[in-house]
Amino acid sequence: xxxxxxGSLDRSLRIIVGLVxxxxxxxxxxxxxxxxxxxxxxxxxxxxxAYLPFGISSCASVKDxx
Numbered sequence: 001x002x003x004x005x006x007g008s009l010d011r012s013l014r015i016i017v018g019l020v021x022x023x024x025x026x027x028x029x030x031x032x033x034x035x036x037x038x039x040x041x042x043x044x045x046x047x048x049x050a051y052l053p054f055g056i057s058s059c060a061s062v063k064d065x066x
Contacts, residue, residue: 004047012043
């Protein structure tokens with residue numbers, strides 16, 4: 001199982017940004033709105049693969065994770 005590396009504030013911002021980008025893509029009829037799926041997905045599952053190589057975690061405490 002994946003350990004969460006995206007904290008609650010980071011998750012909220014990712015979900016909001018993802019929804020805004022998707023809405024903009026729909027509004028402007030551009031396929032670039034599909035890019036909004038990335039922050040939406042990573043915010044929803046609480047795990048970001050881009051954080052792994054750098055050892056980044058925005059979670060409050062990593063040792064509390066199971």
